Amino acid sequence: MFFAYMFVDVMSPLQSLIETQRGWSPDAFGYYAGAEYILNVFGFLILAGIILDKMGVRFTGTLSASIMVVGACIKLYAISDWFQGTALDHWLSSWWVSMPGSAKLAAFGFLIFGCGCEMAGITVSKAIAKWFNGKEMAFAMGAEMAIARIGVFAIFSISPRLADWMGKDDPTVVVPVAFCTALLCIGLICFIIFTFIDRAFDKQLDAAKLPDAPAEEEFKLSDVKNIFSSKLFWIVAMLCVLYYSAIFPFQRYAANMLQCNLGIDATTASDIFRWFPIGAAALTPLLGIYLDVKGKGATMLIVSAVLMIMCHCTFALLLPAFPSKALAFSAIIVLGISFSLVPAALWPSVPKIMDERFLGSAYSLIFWVQNIGLCLFPILIGKVLTASNPGVDNPMEYNYTNPMLLFASLGVLALFFGIWLKVLDSKKHYGLEKPNIVSNTEEKVFESEGETFE
Numbered sequence: 001m002f003f004a005y006m007f008v009d010v011m012s013p014l015q016s017l018i019e020t021q022r023g024w025s026p027d028a029f030g031y032y033a034g035a036e037y038i039l040n041v042f043g044f045l046i047l048a049g050i051i052l053d054k055m056g057v058r059f060t061g062t063l064s065a066s067i068m069v070v071g072a073c074i075k076l077y078a079i080s081d082w083f084q085g086t087a088l089d090h091w092l093s094s095w096w097v098s099m100p101g102s103a104k105l106a107a108f109g110f111l112i113f114g115c116g117c118e119m120a121g122i123t124v125s126k127a128i129a130k131w132f133n134g135k136e137m138a139f140a141m142g143a144e145m146a147i148a149r150i151g152v153f154a155i156f157s158i159s160p161r162l163a164d165w166m167g168k169d170d171p172t173v174v175v176p177v178a179f180c181t182a183l184l185c186i187g188l189i190c191f192i193i194f195t196f197i198d199r200a201f202d203k204q205l206d207a208a209k210l211p212d213a214p215a216e217e218e219f220k221l222s223d224v225k226n227i228f229s230s231k232l233f234w235i236v237a238m239l240c241v242l243y244y245s246a247i248f249p250f251q252r253y254a255a256n257m258l259q260c261n262l263g264i265d266a267t268t269a270s271d272i273f274r275w276f277p278i279g280a281a282a283l284t285p286l287l288g289i290y291l292d293v294k295g296k297g298a299t300m301l302i303v304s305a306v307l308m309i310m311c312h313c314t315f316a317l318l319l320p321a322f323p324s325k326a327l328a329f330s331a332i333i334v335l336g337i338s339f340s341l342v343p344a345a346l347w348p349s350v351p352k353i354m355d356e357r358f359l360g361s362a363y364s365l366i367f368w369v370q371n372i373g374l375c376l377f378p379i380l381i382g383k384v385l386t387a388s389n390p391g392v393d394n395p396m397e398y399n400y401t402n403p404m405l406l407f408a409s410l411g412v413l414a415l416f417f418g419i420w421l422k423v424l425d426s427k428k429h430y431g432l433e434k435p436n437i438v439s440n441t442e443e444k445v446f447e448s449e450g451e452t453f454e
């Protein structure tokens, strides 16, 4: 996940460079960024969850890592000089002309990569739930996400520098993307090694089972229908989509937003923004420990939404009026704190309320709803940015107030769902506020087939 998250954001600090070098407008950049999620939205993620529950962690993980490598290679080719001027480039550039051929093919590669990346995300969550069942699961998930965030920190730090590899006068997006593609190949090898370790772990689990233990229930397709008909599922999924839509799409535009508001170059903007993932990386595992020991998952979700609203309003209204690096830096740090609360509380809560046999599908369906937002919001933000800046050609002069207010309004809606979840939890005792370790020994709410959370 470390290398996958690096690849996801490798172009984020290079928005202005790709605009100048390959003619990608903010709109085109928005379409490219949203492409990561398109196939997932059109059902791939649902299929991925079913594959995961049917075929298991080892098969699905290896498949997902391989898909990521294929998608990355396509994207690398699309932005390279080799692709420029080819027949494919001419043909791709001949229709929907506002989206250059390189942007279209890069978006296609990113779309393939996105299928692998999201499939890997649910696979890793299910693997952690299996390995840490009854133990410090929230800490383990927090540590996994922390490692992924360090990947984002690393790429925001090195991507602009790698782009200058050939010299500051001749920057290129190819070197950073090629670097991250190579890392994905290493990631695939790492996962293949993990499959051997996991096989050995399964043998240990089998050996520890009592001979007359009842056979575990198999995953059924009707489980997917049951998950969909649950109110609790929809509240969790809505909270997830609203919250994450105000974070990941923001991440794509953040460096440029800071450049425009503070009048700084891409490297300085990335140097400020990279503290966002690093703050989240430092705190998520600690909050995971807190959740394991003390609980308060639903409260954490509410606090997180409040912090996010404050930060996006700061970027929208305060930073343009008071363009200070200290202010930008403080808001980035607070947003990092917010971004450690939701992941630390949300993902480990899912195994508390879902049965293990369809945990893969449960994660995939939440990811699916979330992906709809992640797919649409970069596009919407790109459009709002273009519409709010008529006649502005210089990518350093955009006014980001409206896009930032849009992100803040997502936070307000997420807050509403967070409060609803907490109220429901206090009425129906789902155990979301309880410590993780204790609740693992309690009965899961969603126990038998056909039963919903209610």
Ligand SMILES: C[C@H](N)C(=O)N[C@@H](CCCCN)C(=O)O
Binding pocket: 118, 120, 121, 122, 124, 125, 144, 145, 148, 244, 343, 347, 367, 370
């Ligand atoms: C974007 C992705 N669907 C997502 O939600 N990522 C989460 C992590 C989910 C757990 C992955 N094993 C994130 O906070 O990055």
